[in-house]
Amino acid sequence: MYLIGQLAKLCDVSSDTLRFYEKNGLLRPAGRSESGYRLYSEDDKSRVKFILRAKAIGLSLDEIRELLDIRLEACQHSCAEVKAITQAKLDEVDRKMAELKRIRTALKKLNDACCGHADDDASHCSILEALADDGEAH
Incomplete structure (x- = not known):
């Protein structure tokens, strides 16, 4: 002990x-x-x-708790139940990766459009303007 x-x-x-x-x-x-x-x-x-x-x-803690419960009474559960938990997590990870890829693409587009000169002030920064633009005509 x-x-x-x-x-x-x-x-x-x-x-x-x-x-x-x-x-x-x-x-x-x-x-x-x-x-x-x-x-x-x-x-x-x-x-x-x-x-x-x-x-x-x-x-997650909930997923781990569920797996631990299954593990305690493994004979009363199927391998498919366990696989369903990991498949759901895999699907979640795939969704998050797609979202991160979309975010990365948008950030790269903003970043590449900016000249980023150290001597320029930010009053006409294309990144700030793009984020402030609400899509309406001015």
């Missing part, structure tokens, strides 16, 4: 991180010592490592 500080060190996280996971229903101590300290097991250590790997690939 591990105390919270020991588990934190083994998993390379802070004790506050473990308390956060506990508060959010991702982790429960295996028990308490006679003096009331949280005690964690090898299973808890594996659970924290699972959480950290899931976070590293961008899964």
